Amino acid sequence: MSNTPVTAPYTRAVVNAMRKLYPESLADKSFDNTGLLLEAPSDPLRRQMNSVLLTVDLTKAVCDEAIERNDSIVVAYHPIIFRGLKSLTLKDTQQQSLLRLAAEGISVYSPHTAVDCARGGLGDWLADIITGTPTSREELDQDNPESRPVSPSKRSPSKLEASDPFATQKRPTYMLQHHPSQLSLRENEKALKLGSREHKRYPISATKVEGYPGAGMGRIVRLAAPVNLTEIIDRIGLGLGNPKGFPIAVPQGKQASDMMISSIGICAGSGGSLFAQMEREGEEVDLLFTGELSHHEALAAIEKGKCVVCLFHSNTERGFLHGVMKPQLEKAVQEEWEKIRNEERNREGNSEEWNEALEDDNVEVQVSEVDRDPYGIMIDKAEL
Template identity: 40%
Template sequence: MLNCEVRNDKDGRTMLPGLKNLFNWSMGCMLFTPVTDMRDSYAPSLPPYNDVNRVPSKQMASAPAILPKVLKTVQKLYPVALADKTWDNTGLLLEAPIPHRPAANGVSRVLLTIDLTTAVAEEALREGSGVAVIVAYHPIIFRGLKSLTMKDTQQRSLLRLAAAGISIYAPHTAVDAAVGGVNDWLADGVSGGKEHEEKREVLQNGTKVEGHEDGGMGRLVELKEPLELIELVKRVKKLTGLKYVQVARPQLLEKVKTIAICAGSGGSLFRGVQADCFFTGELGHHETLATVENGMSAIICGHTNTERGFLAAVMKPRLEELLKEEEEKIEVVVSEGDRDPVEIM
């Protein structure tokens, strides 16, 4: 249990950023302050509270309306019904109990990221960011939480974001399955567009949702003209912005006509699929061996590298277009702190 004490506003002691807003909003002049020993051991890097964290009353009154507009827009593009709820934790993961603070120009922002890391949380909490909602592709809350403490980095981010009035939404597999989602973006990038394809199918049928009748997990693309494997690798590099990718191939394979595609981890989805090449972010060792043994190739980019480019290329402009119909003073930005945790040196 967190040790704490209540101090009058004039006391001037150090506290977690944003918590003063949370408790001033609900308790008037009273505020919540962690005692020194707990503060030092749990959050030594957090800056002291100062008056720039105050939220003017007018901004506080108008800010809560932002979240419903963002949820409506995201769910219009990527309906929750498309998500694989048998294992995925898609939806609103954190609803902030207080309003966020818009930027100085009155603009509120939606921050897009693949993973909600500490670096991304710091970016959202930066003074003047104006972030109201973080749309994190991967759910930061995946399984049940038994506690919320400052020792755990993810839980600390959740607490700090809630105290700053920032909500979190995770669309994950709804984006995977949607028509025009991340898997269609990958398919367009490697084929050159549907005009160069004989056909495009899903690897696993999903829930039928209006506007997404052809949606589902993964994609299987048949090209009109076979493609040299090395040319396909070049297209993948251009699409993902990667200098290097992993390629597994049988010695005799030279050209590719069918490509099975899965953003993120494709191992289980590719099971039983026949294609000249698997294109995915992650494939297990034995799955890769089996692929080559069966005369197929695989292009493996690293889990999030098959997802991250979609945010700036597709999700950002589509959200901006729809949000402008709802609210003029909302901007969509892609996180600068989000990155793949693994790099080739």
């Protein structure tokens, strides 16, 4: 090969696959920074493994993990470079991670709002958890004849129904619990195999990009028959790894078991601005389901008779990496890697090391074991 710096061929296969699964044109460029954020030069003499590490946030711990694993590329849902940089120094912890990864030949790609917007992406995954239907582009295009609304009087008793989340409790001894690792989510995939509910869904803000019908930011779900809020809370808990608890808000004087829900506004991460747009456009819902809302946004919602379920910002996003993105990317990277290998194998000027790298047909996609939301919940030891 020439002395011109180039990206590792496997890294290019991953980037190509991500762009096909979640086109960058769908991202909200008014504020977002998506795409290949760090393009590390390839060195065939110390080449990386044919592996990609998925994470929500590229923290120092995830950086250490990628270097230890010798990954070719990190796909970080949240962009680690969000605004313009005037320098890259080791003083800044995020810049330090980028410099360390570049030195090791590891690139960084961020899809962020392209994943939020895509059909079958993050918005649909959260809607699936609410409705009990699996994420699939094909199934989104079909009516499920077995989907029938279940009468609230016939539903199974909720494990939360007997308790009032706003009741005063004794002061216990607490310990910190973080949201379950995505590694434990395999046990909870049955959440999406529960009897699905007949419903309609559509984006809160439909994309203006031509050629992507049904894509857009957020989702509105309208159920064919109302269900109790406690049942929805059970579905959310099961679909997202059974966390020990998460914030909910209901109108004053009400309990969760009093609330019947027919419509849900959904937004991964922080939903305040998207929910405000929803209201301006006259879309009324009974429940707001998101990662986080400000105090005043939540207060305004319950004053209007709405309910709110929050999971902390990144806990609405992390399970998607394991449940949907990982299998999607494994298949797409396999196809793209085969194309690149066929195009570049034995091309004139290739070094022996370069051709050796192209002979490696292994493809690996893993989800970070150390990525987590910065917040945890202090819970009573007696409840463990």
